[in-house]
Amino acid sequence: MRLLSTASLRALCLASAFSAALVSAFAQQSLPVAQLSSVDHFDLGENPLTIRQPAQANRPFSVTGQRGAIIGQQDGTFELWLLPTKILHNARLTAQLDGYGAVIDMNQQASTIEVHPDHTTITLAHAAITIKEHLFIPRSATTGVASAMVLLEIHSVRPAQITLSFEPSLERQWPAPNFGRPGAGWVPMGNGGAFQLESDNPNFYGMVAMPGSTPGLVRPFQEAPKSESLSFHIAFDPAKDSGRYFPLLAAVTDASAVPVENGKAKMRSAIADASANVEKLYRSTADFYAHFFDTRLVVETPDARFNDAMRWAEVSIEQSKVATSSGSGLAGGWFISGDSARPGFGWFFGRDTLFTLYAVNSYGDFALSRESMDFLLAHQREDGKMMHEYSQTADLLDWKSLPYLYAAADSTPLFVMQMADYVRASGDTAYLKQHWDNVKRAYAFTRAHTTRGVYDNTQGTGWVEEWVPKAPFQEVYLAALDQQSSAAMAELSTRMGETDLATQAKDTAVTIEKQLAEFHNDGGFYNFSRNQDGSFDTQPTVFPSVAWWDGGLKLPQADAQLSRWAGHKFSTDWGMRSMETGAATYDPISYHHGSVWPLYTGWTAMAQYRNSKPLAAYADLEQNIALTWLQDPGAITEVLSGEFYQPLGRSSSHQLWSSAMTLTPAVRGLFGVEIDVPRHLLHLSPQLPADWHEAKLHHIAFGEAMLDITMHRRGEHLDLEVVSDKSTVLCIQTEAVLDTKRECKSATTTRHHVTLKLPAFEVALAPQIAVPGETTQQWKVTQEERTERGLKLTLEGPSGSTQLLHLRRNGNASRVPMLKGAQMVGDNLLVMAPVTTAGEYAQQEVELKW
Structure with a gap:
């Protein structure tokens, strides 16, 4: 770790000549000592818009917002930004259970990732212990104080020591000048404490805190300079700590601002206040996305x-x-x-x-x-x-x-x-x-x-x-x-x-x-x-x-x-x-x-x-x-x-x-939706996939009104129904291109309806799924020619391969189209690519007439 500034080093030496039990000179200020404590469990939001999938250790994740960012890998390692400053990076977790003679690298146990609009949860699951990292960006946070937050939720079959290690950064986004790797000192804060991070600029400092923690070793001044990680140790007791949250809290100054009197003590107070209001900070984000x-x-x-x-x-x-x-x-x-x-x-x-x-x-x-x-x-x-x-x-x-x-x-x-x-x-x-x-x-x-x-x-x-x-x-x-x-x-x-x-x-x-x-x-x-x-x-x-x-x-x-x-x-x-x-x-x-x-x-x-x-x-x-x-x-x-x-x-x-x-x-x-509010024009020219029977669009803004648009197939027709939440002058235009010269002379109403004629037959490619790491193998439709009574397609696919096209009949279901270049298989068309040199794509034309 880089040496502290001279004044800070002298203060640390006077405080103690020993080691991790140092109480840094940062704590010796006139304001009352701020207190930290772990947080009672509260429910995180269950937004219906959620992605749940296995964690992939080599894949990234991002949790970002107006004043903070947490970016990392799905193994649960991360860096934390109080924008525009990176406060720490390479955060990682280990666990050692009582009576279990192995240190468990929890990041190697990454199991699942759940992404919600308001937070992301990465679960690190071992047979004896599970740690959930809940990550979110509080919308109500003060700039530079807890504007990105991680909650650790721990469940274990026996008491354990959890270690959260990280590299201190205190680094402003490039290309602003920075001041090297920060030094650190430990500040006890009630049931927990914080690392006070110092740079060579006395106005640029930060803090990383965690309730319920003690510090790992802090290298004493007397030792040779060496870069080392910082770490929080949590003595976890499942009898009293299960379900509680251990929040990782951080703060940083604006180095360009006027220095604040008693700034470090006030920073500790701000961190303690954030610790006491974790649920409130989370709710500000959860409510926004709800x-x-x-x-x-x-x-x-x-x-x-x-x-x-x-x-x-x-x-x-x-x-x-x-x-x-x-x-x-x-x-x-x-x-x-x-x-x-x-x-x-x-x-x-x-x-x-x-x-x-x-x-x-x-x-x-x-x-x-x-x-x-x-x-x-x-x-x-x-x-x-x-x-x-x-x-x-x-x-x-x-x-x-x-x-x-x-x-x-x-x-x-x-x-x-x-x-x-x-x-x-x-x-x-x-x-x-x-x-x-x-x-x-x-x-x-x-x-x-x-x-x-x-x-x-x-x-x-x-x-x-x-x-x-x-x-x-x-x-x-x-x-x-x-x-x-x-x-x-x-x-x-x-x-x-x-x-x-x-x-x-x-x-x-x-x-x-x-x-x-x-x-x-x-x-x-x-x-x-x-x-x-x-x-x-x-x-x-x-x-x-x-x-x-x-x-x-x-x-x-x-x-x-x-x-x-x-x-x-x-x-x-x-x-x-x-x-x-x-x-x-x-x-x-x-x-x-x-x-x-x-x-x-x-x-x-x-x-x-x-x-x-x-x-x-x-x-x-x-x-x-x-x-x-x-x-x-x-x-x-x-x-x-x-x-x-x-x-x-x-x-x-x-x-x-x-x-x-x-x-x-x-x-x-x-959906073909384009709008010209000053002219009261709504352009609707949908090109729905053939295997979609209906589509609905809610909350289309149209001036002071909100529109709900329903597109519904009915035989040989596509019904377009537009409902506004207030009476509106609105003309629907269905031509391929929005006519910005057209004048709307419609009466004010809340309901608007247009019917479009559909062709007798439409086709859609059967689903094709790309596989990560593979090369291009899917069929392509390179030409589409439509007439009133026909459809001609040019497709290309890998040599000798086959592809299904879903055939949709609009209206008279008994009709069968005249077909060239494909064969009927139930309600599908089966197309085969000509056999050519192995691996090459080949073209096949398909024509339907009715």
Whole structure:
């Protein structure tokens, strides 16, 4: 352990020359000695939204919130953050039972993990002793005091000594300056005590406490310097301690704040107060999540996992919200920091937030949307450029002098797009008026940095931070955002009554759309980027798919591209590769050249839905949904291998926009729900899977009203029933694209009904389950052609394999379609892939006529 500061060492030496019984000089202050005691058992919430599964020692977990984070492995080891400071890491547990001559490594006994919205429980189960770690983030905690908490619940067949060991960190999130490994002294506090952690900065110190504990050895000053773990020992007596909670409590100072008189004694008092109010602190979180879905989207479909994944995505986004001195924002992602000072991404990102807010608007948390945009706007540059990256400790530095704040170019057009989406979804034109100057400056920035009239990469990266063979000059990704941003600006300017600006922006959108057509190549694909000399980087990538994000842009001659995205060279069984296998620079573990991002899978799902390719789209959506249970239960990881179903080792396991990419394609694609509140328009164009008879959406926000939408199959029809909780002027539009020029002249009512005609037959792929560690083996639907009396599909599957398609008859059940390329097996179609070279995919066409 690093030496204490000189003053502290002298105080410790005067107090004692011996060892673990040291009472540090930290306790010698004038305030009364604070007391700790273990906590009576209380019931933790039983939320119906719960994931229970075997603990996988090599898989991560995350428990995060506005002021704290507990991140670790499912073996029960963890690190604890009082944001933005890591107070400790590598926490682990051992047990030694009386009369049992072995020390039990409890982390090797990890049995189950239960993830609830308000807490996570990891059970460490031995034949003679069980320890449950209950981890939660108190919503009512004071900043820097018990804002992340662990409760140990112990059950044993005989008395035992439990040891919780950890490495002290006292480390602020990178890149804020830190002060080395902290020193520690023991402070008795009634029935228990605390380690007071000291740094070389006298204003930066912390405390880690546990009632009912005694300290492990604290290395005396007289010994040579050496880094050693700290440990709490709990003498557990099952006769009196069973069922009680032993809380791990922590506190830390803000090193940049004015020092507090008697600060250490007051910190002990604050810790003792938290110890006396553990249940109250927990209830603040439990009550919040008990009512979380009272006003947020809840989906009911025949697929229970689908329903749960939608709700977990909303919770995961909420748990990415972090409070700072400059407002609350959405952190990009979470993962174990280990010996570093960054918990995964852990920072705030412009584009991550702005893509995610499409999901937030979809489930109706407009307060979160405003708060998140306010955070970004607080860091908008005077010339209009929007921020890219902002550390949780950026306020402690000259952040603008570092290369992060405005490193990327895409947040700026995305902000204009998001403002338009927010106003449509919420009807909050007052927010637009309040920030109209910000919007105009952002749009002006994009117009000031163009080549051939299109925003280019000269003002920062578009999507990729690195690229082979060279950095791109004008990415198709950035050009597609620029077109949608210009269209959004035309819409917003019209709302604001600035007709000249609206006309200019509309003309610009048309110009960019024509320029985008030039990216199309002879292979039927849209090129990755255009070079400064007008030539193109023709590598086949996923990035053109963002062109369909907002719904107003549709790239021409894109069918071949959509088919290739749906095929096995792009689509794995767990998501979408960034680059096609076989491309010159393809690498399945490269960050940008072939790995799988759930973000990309969400983009292509939206593109397929907007092009009426529901089978390919739903396959993408299902892949993202399955990731909810893969790694960090309830959250979705950042990036996976393009070859094997396995996240990359450094992937942030709780990634903000990955969760968003289940919600947005589901709500706006599968259910076809898009809203324009100022025009009183509700767009409903569902593309339900053929094996779903009904779907219900609760709490769709529509201005001041809440809508419940029921989609119910009835023979050859799909009935769409909309019920609002108050009388509302609302017109339902069912065309494929939302017509933002249409005027609604409906009467005020609480009930609205539309019936859609269904085709005589529909098909759905039988469930296909991806196996972690395996390569791509599932069947793909690469082309879908529908006519009034027919359906033609192109599928591809591994050589010689078979696949079932569920056949749905709408209406006259006695009819049998004329069939080519498959055979009827009951109510299913059996399709076989032609036999080719072993392991290769082969195509098979299937045609139905009626």
